[in-house]
Amino acid sequence: MYFLGKLAADIVRLIGGVIDDEGVTVSVADTDGRVAASGDPRRTGTADCAARLAAAQNLSELEIRYDGEFEGALEGIAIPASVRGETAAVTLLSGPPAKVRRYAGIVKKMTEILILESVLSEETDMELRARTRFLNEWIHGAPRMPLGVLINKGLQFNIDITSPRRLMLVSVIPRDSGADAARLQRAVDAAEKKIHESLLRHEEGSLVFRSENHLVCLLPSASDEKMLSVAVRLKAGAEKAEEVTLAVGIDAPAGDWRQMPAAFSCAEKALGACLRSPSRQPRLYESLNMEIFESELSDMTKLEFIRRIFRGCSPDEIAEYAAMLEAYYDCEGSVTKAAGRLLIHKNTLQYRLKKLAERTGYDPRSIKYSSLYYNAVHFYRDLGNIL
Known part of the structure; x- marks a missing residue:
């Protein structure tokens, strides 16, 4: 019936x-x-x-x-x-x-x-759910099954899992957090649909599906430069069409379809770094450094490190110093460029850097101490700028 x-x-x-x-x-x-x-x-x-x-x-x-x-x-x-x-x-x-x-x-x-x-619509939905469930099992490495069984199961959905692929994780974030939930969801859904359509149109052989709160995009094997180019295009298109911001994390080239769970883990870490960055520019796993082990540290450990480096500074002062140091290190220590980005005079920036060194005992202009501040700023962003 x-x-x-x-x-x-x-x-x-x-x-x-x-x-x-x-x-x-x-x-x-x-x-x-x-x-x-x-x-x-x-x-x-x-x-x-x-x-x-x-x-x-x-x-x-x-x-x-x-x-x-x-x-x-x-x-x-x-x-x-x-x-x-x-x-x-x-x-x-x-x-x-x-x-x-x-x-x-x-x-x-x-x-x-x-x-x-x-x-027919219900059958299509059921097939799509089964296909998405299989893809999630594959990228997460569960449940464990013989490789031959895994390959044949993929072929049932017209998916050759042995084809070399790269993995990109996309998170769509509404810009207007004050809008009603229905409007925010419509913007997210429209952006995800645009991403899906763009990849299928321009990147033949791509697979796009949801995994928890992210879009998983599996593209035919490509260079880091190509993957970044695709990510930048998707970000620009979605952000122009909808009131959203796109964060993108890209895996490390694996070259082996059996390593898809590892590729997902790499993309997830790259996405985390992207989400913590104020610019929200797409991140490659290969571009990460200390962010790789950030997730292994507890929030309390990160908080204690921040307070030790910025000792004697109030939460508001730490926020100002974090923004200043981020610009300074992004500009590779160029006071002139960093001052321009911060919209202040370079002498003002020099004064603030010197003042920070006097207060903490760590000179941010010194190579010896720059890594301490670099890590502290990353931990600060990772904690959501809240102390």
């Missing part, structure tokens, strides 16, 4: 709109004769024996000559609808049989088309 659910109400609404006759009431019942939806709300949930009989005997239609001729039935006709050779539902047209019979053909056809569309 088909589960009609909301579809029954849709059938009633659409057929009622086509007939548009006040003297005709449209109802839809399942093959057991239970009325799932009706233009007369009082009928919904009731039992109609005419509908059950028409379905059980596989009739083309059943005339109900008067109210109560069959228990729970009203004057009119019962029209079974078949999908793939099986009765799926019964449409009930209540009214004088001579009047409603002229609608029987179109009602039967519309009902069958609507149910078939629903069945």
